[in-house]
Amino acid sequence: MRDTLTVILAGGRGSRLEPLTRDRAKPAVPFGGLYRIIDFVLSNALNSGMRRMLLLTQYKAQSLDRHINLAWRNYFCRELGEFIDVVPPQQRIDNNWYQGTADAVYQNIYAIESEQPKDVVILAGDHIYKMNYKPMVEFHRKMGADITIGALRVSRDEAKQFGVMQVDLDNRLTGFQEKPSDPISTPDDPDVCLASMGIYVFNARFLFEQLCDDATRTDSDHDFGKNIIPAAIQDHAVYAFPFLDENRKRDAYWRDVGTIDAYYEANMDLVGVDPLLNLYDQHWPIRSFQPMLPPPKFVFGSEGNSSRRGEALDSLVCQGAILSGGSVARSIVGPNVRINSYAHVEDSILFEGVEVGRRCRLRRVIVDKGVRIPPETEIGYDPAADAARGFTVTDSGLVVIARGEQLESSQTPDIAHS
Template structure:
């Protein structure tokens, strides 16, 4: 467990830049009206809250969030829940929508371009270091440890990585490293991912987390922007170029993952499909869940809507409001229905004689009288 009372000066001289413009199309209807980072997770938080909370808990007090796809829900959440950083304390929180700052006919063309188009804002703050983060993953990580490795190694870039089953690595950047942790090869989303030597079923995947000296990154972004062949992407262009022409260091997630006394594995989830999203939420109903969202030493900050408590009513055979091994959020009313191993977000209404079993129910949905939902995610229509 990490002592959160003190932070090294390195964190105070760092800016976290969160890339939150992606749709997450594999989540289908859940991202029809919002970007993937704005999707609800775990009862009351949004997916982006994990990356942002990691930054705050790591001592980073300058944060920028780049948005693009259907950003209204995300921006509203950020404005309501992340407005506590204060300029008078040398803190900042900037929401940076795609706004054609560089060209009148160009939005963010890629992940690197989403940073390049806001170079002037970053340079105004003048942080010594910058951490590039993906806003659509669920995990707890102390970025301060990764920052310290970056400074100690003297690398041009430090890339967060973790081991994954080889055939699951098709959706990630995949790297090879030498005995010193230096990245010797990097390929983005390969059709046939290269395995870790001696471990044919495992690949070393990028987490989409990069630490740079700010000046070095600004130089790389300007160089990349001048290249007509570039796709303006960190994984496809920036990182491979540095691997070839500079020094790129790997940082193992195992070194900086935050675990409470109840967590055993290094928890990281992409939740990029409906099945993965459902499973990650249902896992939270375990007696000892793989992700401890109750860890007071590493809180997950979010916008906390003012709601009344959850309510359970009726107590007769077949019509008893009850929940077993479940998470039920505020403003839910369980009116003569039952739920087992299920997770209900804010404002759900469950009518009499209905039952939920291994169900994830998104905010303000209504479960009708006598309905049966098993092993599914449900949302409000309309």
């Protein structure tokens, strides 16, 4: 894989994830307590033997850049030709922001060419899955392909949100439609379509030619799915490569956590007895930044007072968290979280540094980093009241409290128990 360069697209706004993306790029949003979304594609690449990476950023990239420096720099040795370089928009070619996925790569074509790769692997930085890219690159070379696309089987209803492919018996593409209203199903199952995962392997020289040609077209969106791939099918060797899931469960796991509800459901799956995503797999580890924090602590469990007990059931609790007489159920508790006496948190996600005051009640709430919930506060039980307080409330009733939110106590704390 030394002659392969990996380009990771991590510049999307993530507007459907607001307010979680109000101060950070979508790939930098925390996931599963310890991780960031970007950690999954980076772990896949590293586990696949890819050690030359360009991470293309754009919007609100400071948090993402800091995370890369803390979590990922030590895995690469520049003296051995290994690197992970965060590349903000250079505007070397024009003064515009990236106009599409293909334009993002085109505007960094000089940085890519300077590495002289044989093949370029292009990945999206905002999906949750486990995959070894090495067999895909080997397939690409064996078939003499110009482009190879990662392919996922999805339902016809889901396929409306993807690029949909049709292939022959050799997996060579015969058709491609970007987000069709009436997706074409596979020959073997009328209810299933073959969807593009946004994972591409390009012959480097072919990629440069296509990007330069596309950049001159005024009628192009400068996007791989909308323009580059459909134009290449007729005269070039474009193949699909079936998704090989390293998660090693019965059903393939791939998630686009692009909305608040999708993000919440993917996190909540992790607290199940047998979650679909296996984070405890030593065969395919997911790496991230591990801060130097003490173990989680649970206190006030031996007083005989059943209402004041630090406990967590069916939950993930990260290092540095203290459950000081408060209880948690079916939730994800991030690093350095404090849950005080008589508080109860259920079906919720608490980011790093959140403090939950005494006698609070939280249900189906996502609380962003560093927010302090005053004592006696109740959130997640009355959607209308939560919306009136300025919180984001989804159609399903999920409440999101943004980073930097200043909450006022709704009631006077019980002084006898303070």
